[in-house]
Amino acid sequence: MMLLLLACATEAPTQAVDLGTDLSVDSAEAWESQDCKTSCSLGDATDEVHLTVDEVAFWMEEWNGQPIGQSTEALDTLLFYGPDTEKALAELDLLPLDDEHRDFLQRELARDEVIVEMRLLDEDGVERGHMGPERIPLKEKQHLVFAGTGALKHLETGGKVKRVGLGHLWSRW
Secondary structure (H helix, E strand, O other): OHHHHOOEEOOOOOOOOOOOOOOOOOOHHHHHOOOOOOHHHOOOHHHHOOOOHHHHHHHHHHHHOOOOOOOOHHHHHHHHOHHHHHHHHHHOOOOOOOHHHHHHHHHHHOOOEEEEEEEEEOOOOOEEEEEEEEEEEOOOOEEEEOEOOHHHOOEEEEEEEEEEEOOEEEEEO
16 A cells, blocks of 8 residues: 555665654755656646537536536536636626526535545554645645654655545545
8 A cells, every 4th residue: 555655755774773763854855856757747638638618508508407516417527627617607608507506616616625634554554654634726736745754764645636526536646
């Protein structure tokens, strides 16, 4: 599990040390200056796919006849393509939404951050590091540093969280 969470890490210690001892970490600037050449640097093809204003209007019209507060294909599509939906809301002269649906959609689109918290456990369930809780923006790559890592030294994870529907988030770390 540790390998899946860590995007950037220092080399393993060359000698046996007490893992319960918390060693000091070099300055954050020194670590930030290192290039990360792992999965956190990969692009995200979904960021290149956009809906036109007409397509957003189609999904708005579909959703306008559906219950508010329930996950539907139309609402989830509007939220997944949040920036395109916001652009259409600003550009459309006549919205295919009633006031109640429009207000709900705007409130949901305004929810643009999440709180992330992680614990790093060894095979015996002993915590070897922790991070957060930390408030991060949606859809922006992040590098988050673990604290309390002791002899593991500097560990960080890189990734992001995206909203993919009304009650659904996707994250890769």
